[in-house]
Each structure stands twice: as structure tokens, then as C-alpha cells.
Amino acid sequence: xxxHAVPDDDAPAVDLTSCDREPIHIPGRIQPHGVLLAFVxxxxxxxxxxxxxxxxxxxxxxxxxxxxxAACMTGPSIARLEAxxxxxDPAAANPIAxxxxxxxxxxxxxGILHRHxxxxxxxxxxxxxxxxxxxxxFRGIRAAIRRLQTAADxxxxxxxxxxxxRRITGFDRVKIYRFAADWTGQVIAEDRGGGIPSLYxxxxxxxxxxxxxxxxxxxxxxxxxxxxxxxxxxxxxxRNPLTGGPIDLSFSVLRSVSPVHVEYMVNMAVHGAMSVSxxxxxxxxxxxxxxxxxxxxxxxxxxQACELIAQVLTWQIAVLEEAAIVRxxxxxxxxxxxxxxxLGSRRDVNAGLVRGGDEMLSLMDAAxxxxxxxxxxxxxxxxxxxxxxxxxxxxxxxxxxxxxxxxDCLGAAVPAIAADPARVxxxxxxxxxxASTYYMLWFRPEVAETVTWGGDPHKPVRxxxxxxxxxxxxxxxxxxxVVRGRSRPWQPHEIVAAIDIRDLVxxxxxxxxxxxxxxxxxxxxxxxxxxxxxxxxxxxLKEPLRHIEAFAGLLKESLPKDPDGxxxxxxxxxxxxxxxxxxxxxxxxxxxxxxxxxxPLAAVPLDEVLADVLADLRPVLExxxxxxxxxxxxxxxxxxxxxxxxxxxxxxxxxxxxxxxxTPAVAVRGTVETGPTGEAERxxxxxxxxxxxxxxxxxGIGFDEKYREQIFEPFQRLHGPDEYxxxxxxxxICRKIVQRHGGSIxxxxxxxxxATFTFTLPxxxxxxxxxx
Amino acid sequence: MxxxxxxxxxxxxxxxxxxxxxxxxxxxxxxxxRADLRFVSDGExxxxxxxxxxxxxxxxxxxxxxxxxxxxxxxxxxxxxxxxFVRADETLRHLPVIALSTSESPKHITEAYAIGINxxxxxxxxxxxxxxxISSLWDFWMSAAxxxxxxxxx
Numbered sequence: 001x002x003x004h005a006v007p008d009d010d011a012p013a014v015d016l017t018s019c020d021r022e023p024i025h026i027p028g029r030i031q032p033h034g035v036l037l038a039f040v041x042x043x044x045x046x047x048x049x050x051x052x053x054x055x056x057x058x059x060x061x062x063x064x065x066x067x068x069x070a071a072c073m074t075g076p077s078i079a080r081l082e083a084x085x086x087x088x089d090p091a092a093a094n095p096i097a098x099x100x101x102x103x104x105x106x107x108x109x110x111g112i113l114h115r116h117x118x119x120x121x122x123x124x125x126x127x128x129x130x131x132x133x134x135x136x137x138f139r140g141i142r143a144a145i146r147r148l149q150t151a152a153d154x155x156x157x158x159x160x161x162x163x164x165x166r167r168i169t170g171f172d173r174v175k176i177y178r179f180a181a182d183w184t185g186q187v188i189a190e191d192r193g194g195g196i197p198s199l200y201x202x203x204x205x206x207x208x209x210x211x212x213x214x215x216x217x218x219x220x221x222x223x224x225x226x227x228x229x230x231x232x233x234x235x236x237x238x239r240n241p242l243t244g245g246p247i248d249l250s251f252s253v254l255r256s257v258s259p260v261h262v263e264y265m266v267n268m269a270v271h272g273a274m275s276v277s278x279x280x281x282x283x284x285x286x287x288x289x290x291x292x293x294x295x296x297x298x299x300x301x302x303x304q305a306c307e308l309i310a311q312v313l314t315w316q317i318a319v320l321e322e323a324a325i326v327r328x329x330x331x332x333x334x335x336x337x338x339x340x341x342x343l344g345s346r347r348d349v350n351a352g353l354v355r356g357g358d359e360m361l362s363l364m365d366a367a368x369x370x371x372x373x374x375x376x377x378x379x380x381x382x383x384x385x386x387x388x389x390x391x392x393x394x395x396x397x398x399x400x401x402x403x404x405x406x407x408d409c410l411g412a413a414v415p416a417i418a419a420d421p422a423r424v425x426x427x428x429x430x431x432x433x434x435a436s437t438y439y440m441l442w443f444r445p446e447v448a449e450t451v452t453w454g455g456d457p458h459k460p461v462r463x464x465x466x467x468x469x470x471x472x473x474x475x476x477x478x479x480x481x482v483v484r485g486r487s488r489p490w491q492p493h494e495i496v497a498a499i500d501i502r503d504l505v506x507x508x509x510x511x512x513x514x515x516x517x518x519x520x521x522x523x524x525x526x527x528x529x530x531x532x533x534x535x536x537x538x539x540x541l542k543e544p545l546r547h548i549e550a551f552a553g554l555l556k557e558s559l560p561k562d563p564d565g566x567x568x569x570x571x572x573x574x575x576x577x578x579x580x581x582x583x584x585x586x587x588x589x590x591x592x593x594x595x596x597x598x599x600p601l602a603a604v605p606l607d608e609v610l611a612d613v614l615a616d617l618r619p620v621l622e623x624x625x626x627x628x629x630x631x632x633x634x635x636x637x638x639x640x641x642x643x644x645x646x647x648x649x650x651x652x653x654x655x656x657x658x659x660x661x662x663t664p665a666v667a668v669r670g671t672v673e674t675g676p677t678g679e680a681e682r683x684x685x686x687x688x689x690x691x692x693x694x695x696x697x698x699x700g701i702g703f704d705e706k707y708r709e710q711i712f713e714p715f716q717r718l719h720g721p722d723e724y725x726x727x728x729x730x731x732x733i734c735r736k737i738v739q740r741h742g743g744s745i746x747x748x749x750x751x752x753x754x755a756t757f758t759f760t761l762p763x764x765x766x767x768x769x770x771x772x
Numbered sequence: 773m774x775x776x777x778x779x780x781x782x783x784x785x786x787x788x789x790x791x792x793x794x795x796x797x798x799x800x801x802x803x804x805x806r807a808d809l810r811f812v813s814d815g816e817x818x819x820x821x822x823x824x825x826x827x828x829x830x831x832x833x834x835x836x837x838x839x840x841x842x843x844x845x846x847x848x849x850x851x852x853x854x855x856x857f858v859r860a861d862e863t864l865r866h867l868p869v870i871a872l873s874t875s876e877s878p879k880h881i882t883e884a885y886a887i888g889i890n891x892x893x894x895x896x897x898x899x900x901x902x903x904x905x906i907s908s909l910w911d912f913w914m915s916a917a918x919x920x921x922x923x924x925x926x
């Protein structure tokens with residue numbers, strides 16, 4: 001008992017792909033409507049002949065094999081053959097007019113010569129009913145080509161090709177069969193006689209035309225099976241004396257058909273068939289497939305005409321597809337120009353893309369668009385949900401390929417994303433760069449398509465009577481299947497367009513980053529310049545000021561008798577103005593120093609800093625009887641002397657602007673909070689969302705809240721210098737220091753009741769000291 | 773040894789600003805110091821004075837100073853370089869050189885002592901302060917401190 005029990009009468013996972021293993025190019029047999037002779041040049045004595053040679057030449061195999069050709073064909077025929085073999089391109093001379101010496105007299109045949117695998121292979125076919133194609137025949141071909149060239153689109157050009165091939169060959173049904181990327185086939189055009197059932201729009205599984213058949217179709221474009229009921233003629237011997245192996249019939253016109261294929265055609269009720277390959281850029285694009293209910297032979301020259309039509313059809317397909325691509329790429333460029341314009345005049349790439357969203361969707365024939373990575377996900381139109389996009393991008397960034405990802409069946413490609421296929425089935429994702437989660441994505445909905453199969457492709461095939469080969473399905477009746485979860489596939493030129501748009505967006509982002517960096521540099525430079533200017537200016541201003549003060553001092557001591565004190569008052573005015581100017585200059589210098597003398601941040605316990613400040617302020621605190629309370633001051637990463645200055649300025653302000661009727665009371669409180677700090681930019685090393693909030697509340701005179709912003713501007717004062725001392729730089733310095741630390745400062749007040757100043761400092765990990 | 777009571781000692785002042793020259797003279801006068809203040813405007817002139825050359829070649833134009841007051845930031849040859857000259861010359865190196873400056877920067881003060889000044893004096897803006905400073909400076913260098921004799925050289 002094996003572990004793998006297989007049901008007796010069921011063979012799952014077996015299909016006609018078993019045919020892929022059949023060596024169809026070396027069948028050792030030919031179809032008997034012609035005769036095959038193989039030579040090793042230069043000798044024109046056959047090294048192999050088909051067993052049916054007698055029916056053509058009236059001589060048994062033994063009389064032909066190894067014998068001079070003169071035994072079976074006329075001298076002029078041999079001379080023509082020799083001339084062709086001596087030429088550069090023997091195949092170009094086909095068909096060669098050959099006259100056989102048959103028992104019942106001379107017989108005219110077409111000689112079709114090719115060289116392969118070291119052998120010269122001559123195949124003799126009946127010449128057909130017409131002795132030579134007439135000039136009317138060639139006029140017909142020319143007309144066919146002209147009609148093909150007038151076609152406006154792919155369906156039309158294919159329909160014309162089917163009509164013309166049927167007109168020339170007389171088959172019952174001529175269909176244009178197109179391969180999809182997965183090698184399933186579809187009948188995209190058809191021309192048929194009365195009473196012949198239509199196969200138009202029928203799909204056929206890839207296994208119907210297996211890989212090695214497709215390979216032969218690609219290199220040998222015309223294939224004819226005049227009578228499917230034939231008895232094959234073996235090659236005698238089937239041996240290439242040069243290789244010792246069987247004779248390779250890849251390029252033969254008489255090569256015998258695989259028994260599986262014969263069975264297939266019989267099941268289709270076809271007895272005569274021809275196919276002409278449509279090969280585009282080296283790939284088998286499709287076939288012109290001709291069927292006849294009865295046996296039908298088509299002469300070599302007619303087949304050549306069909307090959308010519310197939311060639312013109314191929315060119316027309318290329319021209320039409322390329323024209324469509326060119327039209328599309330013109331649109332892509334126009335959209336790009338408009339996008340570029342939209343993006344260039346806007347800071348925000350997301351907004352720019354969304355603004356051009358409709359146009360981009362129509363360009364990509366998509367229903368939705370998303371941009372992932374810039375502050376999350378931005379979507380436009382019908383897209384996956386944001387969590388689904390995030391999951392998809394996560395999956396993409398984990399996958400090995402950092403390239404464009406595209407699928408028309410998301411459910412099959414990424415089963416982990418259980419999206420509603422009616423909403424999104426097709427996804428095209430283009431990475432923006434190496435940053436792993438930056439993607440542009442386009443989405444297409446499901447196109448619930450009804451596929452008509454030529455027979456049920458899912459029906460398990462039976463082991464047939466032909467040994468290990470499989471039996472083909474017996475019925476080609478239309479079998480309809482509704483395909484779900486698939487979108488229209490992404491075309492190569494659409495993918496190229498998506499990449500173009502990506503490149504444009506990347507350019508815009510890079511140039512924006514550059515621009516922003518430039519502005520930042522310039523700002524930093526002008527800031528530096530301003531600060532050095534303020535510093536130098538304050539220094540240079542001090543010198544004349546010192547002289548003014550000195551002269552005023554000298555003048556004061558040199559005053560003559562001044563009974564009413566007027567001179568003294570004037571000199572005193574000079575002195576007080578000089579002192580005030582000196583104070584302003586010193587504050588300006590100090591303000592400019594905040595940025596210039598930046599020290600690295602260190603872990604500082606704020607309660608220690610407060611103690612230092614209170615020690616400094618002791619005289620004024622004692623004088624005014626002020627009390628200062630402190631609650632839960634944390635340890636923060638900061639520049640100690642600067643934060644000390646902030647606390648000192650705020651507390652001395654609280655005391656300075658005390659209420660005349662109250663003893664000043666100042667409350668300092670620290671809290672650690674989570675949430676936005678109100679600052680757009682988070683400094684390096686800061687923990688997201690966490691910050692320390694320090695409030696300094698007093699019971700002083702307060703201020704009118706309409707000045708709550710103004711008080712932080714340099715040299716803005718709400719009181720005259722005679723009322724309160726000071727230059728109005730203290731709060732400006734506080735704000736500059738707090739901003740330098742990545743925090744913010746604000747004030748609230750109820751006039752006559754008190755003021756509360758609040759500043760925040762970002763919470764940084766304490767071992768992150770040197771990052772500021 | 774010189775004292776305040778003897779013939780007015782010479783003070784060489786290297787100062788490029790006329791206001792400062794004026795103010796300094798006033799300060800000396802108000803401090804009641806009888807000193808012979810001689811002014812030079814830059815480092816080159818100061819060296820000319822000390823070596824009695826150029827504009828100071830004529831006899832009597834450059835009496836040897838008892839004290840040098842030096843603005844560190846002078847045009848041309850700057851005060852710092854002059855000090856190096858003075859300290860390198862054995863006939864001059866005993867001269868007390870006092871730096872006069874407006875800078876309160878600790879860095880500037882440290883640098884000045886490092887190149888060999890004897891004292892660093894920040895010019896006050898306030899006249900009474902200035903007078904007090906110059907008085908105590910004078911008292912220290914002209915009476916309190918014992919300086920090497922001009923005649924006894926190492």
C-alpha cells in the first residue's frame with residue numbers, strides 16, 4: 001500500500017502538456033501525398049527515401065536508394081536540380097519543375113528542396129490541378145495585399161487576411177488564431193463557408209498547440225495536412241548517415257503529423273488543414289489556420305502566396321500596434337508636460353498628482369491611483385483600501401525584485417491581499433526609488449469576461465489507445481466559462497508610460513529636495529550673516545558709545561557753576577541715553593550669540609538649574625518678598641546655560657511685572673506629554689510625540705492677550721522704559737533658545753490677574769547628547 | 773627707581789584714536805598724576821620711539837618711558853607683535869607694558885597675558901571708574917612694585 005493512493009479512474013493534473021515531450025521533428029515518417037529523397041552532397045544518390053516512392057516513380061525503394069537519380073527522373077530535371085544545388089539559396093528556387101519517369105509515363109511534380117542537418121532533402125509533391133498559376137492568380141494576390149494595407153485596425157486586418165486566404169485556397173474555414181502571453185489561443189477573425197460552424201472568439205488551451213509544435217511553427221511557417229486519414233510512409237532508412245541519428249524533418253513540408261494531432265483534428269471534424277505562422281519579432285504571434293471538412297491539397301505556390309499574405313499581415317499588425325503605441329506615447333508626453341507644470345508650481349507632489357489624477361487614470365486606462373510613501377498613502381479614484389495598499393507595498397518591498405510589478409489577477413499573484421476583485425483585480429506598481437516603501441500604483445477593476453472555450457479545457461483527459469500518449473477531448477462544442485478576478489492586462493507600452501511618469505515624479509522630487517536644500521542653505525547662511533552682523537555691529541557701536549559716555553562724564557565734572565542744574569540735567573540726559581543704548585547693544589549681542597555659541601546638549605536636571613537661577617535672583621526675590629514654587633521638574637537634554645537663561649528671564653519677568661497690591665508668587669511646573677508639540681519639524685533624536693512642558697505662572701499684572709505674539713519679538717515692549725527697566729530682548733532670547741532646542745514657547749494672560757508662560761522641549765533619549 | 777615726586781615720568785601710550793588720547797589725558801590729569809604722556813598711533817611708530825629712529829631720531833624727542841600703555845588692536849604693526857619685539861630685546865624687556873582694551877572677552881585677556889603683558893586694563897566708559905583704575909595702576913607700578921634697575925642689566 002503506497003501512501004499516495006491515486007483513484008483508478010481519475011487522473012488529475014494530467015493534461016495535453018504531455019505532448020510537450022513528443023519529439024515531433026523526427027517522426028521517421030511522412031505524409032504520403034508526396035515523396036521524400038535525402039542526399040549527402042555532392043552525390044545525388046539518395047541515402048534515404050520514403051517507402052511510397054514506388055507510387056510516384058514506379059520503382060521500388062531498393063531501386064532508388066543509393067542509385068543514380070537518372071533511374072527515376074529525366075535528365076533536364078536532374079540538370080535543374082544540380083543548378084539549384086550549385087546556387088546560393090536553393091530554397092529560393094522552389095518549386096523546381098521535376099519530371100518523373102513513372103511506369104505509366106512522365107509525371108510532372110513540384111520539387112521542394114532544402115538543406116538541413118547536413119542533408120539535402122528533396123520533397124516531391126503533386127503539381128496540383130492548374131499547371132502553372134495564372135496571371136489572374138497573381139493579380140488576386142496583389143489585390144489581397146492592397147486590401148490588407150487599407151485596414152484601419154487589428155480586427156479588420158485579420159478579417160481581410162482570413163477572407164483572402166480562403167479565397168485563394170478554397171478552405172471551408174480560415175481563422176486567425178492569436179496566442180496570449182500564456183499561450184492560450186483565441187480565434188480573433190474567421191471566414192467560413194455556409195454550413196460550417198463558427199469558432200469565432202473561441203479560446204483554446206495552451207496544450208492544444210504544445211511547445212515543440214510552436215517551435216516548429218516559428219521556424220517553418222507553412223504546414224499542410226491534405227488528408228488527415230492518410231497512412232504514413234516511413235523513411236527507408238530513417239537514418240542520417242552524417243549524424244547516425246534519425247532524419248530531422250523540422251523544415252520538411254511532408255513531415256508526418258503527431259497521432260495526437262490527427263485525433264484532435266478528427267474530433268474537430270476536419271480532414272484537410274493548413275496553417276501559416278504569423279511571427280512577430282521572433283515570437284509566434286498567431287496562426288492563419290485553415291480547415292476543410294474534406295481532404296484538401298493546396299499546391300506549393302498557393303501556399304507561398306498565403307505565406308506572403310501572412311507576412312503582409314504581420315507587417316500591418318506591427319504598423320497598427322506601433323501606431324497605437326505612438327498615439328499613446330504622444331498622450332503620455334502631453335500628460336507629463338501638464339503634470340510637470342502642475343508639480344513644478346506646487347510644493348506638494350501628492351497634491352500635484354491628485355490634481356492631474358483624472359488625466360493620468362485615463363492615460364493608464366486605470367480606475368485608481370495611489371502614491372505610497374510620502375506621509376503614508378495618497379489615493380485617487382477606485383483603489384485598494386489604505387491598509388491593503390500598505391500590505392501590498394510591504395509584500396512588494398519584501399520581494400526580491402525591486403522592479404515594476406504588474407498583475408491582472410491580484411488574487412492569484414498576492415493571495416494574502418483579500419481585496420474585492422470587482423474593485424481591484426489589476427495592479428501596476430512602480431517603485432519610486434530604492435527607499436523600500438515608495439511606490440506609484442495604478443489599479444484596474446475586474447473585467448468579468450465570458451470565455452468561450454473550444455471544448456471544456458478543465459475536463460480531465462483520458463488515457464487513450466495510443467500508448468502513453470493522451471487522448472484529446474472529443475468535443476469542441478462551445479464551453480463557456482466566466483472568468484472572474486481578472487482585469488484587462490497591462491500592455492507593455494502602458495508599463496513604459498508608468499515608468500516614464502515615475503521618472504518624471506522622481507525628477508520633480510529630487511529637484512524639490514535640491515531646491516529645498518538650497519533654500520535651507522541660503523537661510524542658514526543669511527541667518528549666520530545676520531548674527532555675525534549683529535555681533536560685529538554691537539561691537540563697533542560700543543566704541544563711539546563709550547566715547548560719548550566718557551565725554552559726558554568729563555563734561556559733568558567740568559561744568560561751571562550751574563545754579564538751576566540745567567547743564568547737569570542735559571549731561572545727565574546724555575548719560576542715561578548712553579546707558580540705555582549700551583543695554584540695547586549688549587542685548588542685541590546676546591540675542592545674536594544664542595545661535596552662534598551653540599553647545600552640545602547634555603542631560604540637565606531642571607531643578608538644579610532652577611536652584612541656580614533662584615540663587616542669582618536672591619536679592620530681588622528678597623527685596624520683593626517673592627515666593628517661587630516648583631513641581632516635578634524633569635531631567636531634559638539641553639544646553640544648560642541657555643535653558644538657565646530662559647528660566648531666569650521668565651522668573652525675573654514674573655517678579656518684575658508684579659502686581660503692586662500682591663506679593664509675587666511664581667509657580668514653576670513640569671509635565672511630560674505625548675502629542676504634537678506644535679512644531680512642524682522634529683529635531684534629530686527627538687522621540688516622536690513626546691515632549692516636556694514647563695509652565696511659569698505668576699500673579700502679576702499680566703498683559704493684554706492681543707500682544708501674546710508680539711511680546712516675543714526682539715525689542716518689543718508693552719511698557720515705557722521709565723515704568724519698567726529692560727530693553728525688550730528677554731522674551732525674544734527665550735523664544736530663540738527654545739526654538740533652537742526644537743520646542744516652542746507661548747504665553748497666556750488675564751490682565752491684572754497674572755501671566756503664564758509655557759515652553760516645550762522635545763523629549764530626547766538621554767544618551768543622544770551630541771546630535772543637536 | 774622713579775617716584776611720583778621726581779621729575780615727571782614718561783608714559784608711552786600706543787593709541788590710535790584721538791578721542792581715547794584726549795580722554796586718557798583727562799583721566800591722568802583728574803587722577804592728579806603728573807606724567808609725561810607721549811603718544812604713538814601704531815606699532816611701527818612705537819618701535820621707532822623705543823629705538824629712537826625715524827621721527828624720533830632727534831635727541832630729546834623720545835625720553836625712555838617708565839610705563840607703556842598699549843592698545844592691542846592698532847593699525848599696521850599690531851600691539852601683539854610689538855610686545856614680542858619688546859620682550860625679545862634685552863634693553864627693553866624690563867618695561868612694564870599694560871594692555872588697554874575694550875574687550876571683556878576672557879579669551880582675549882588670556883591671550884594677552886600669554887604674549888607677555890604685565891597687566892590688562894579694560895577701558896571703563898564711566899569717567900570716575902576710569903580715574904580710579906588709572907590711579908591704582910599708577911600707584912602700583914610707580915610706587916608699590918619694585919622694577920629692575922635700568923643700570924643693572926643681567
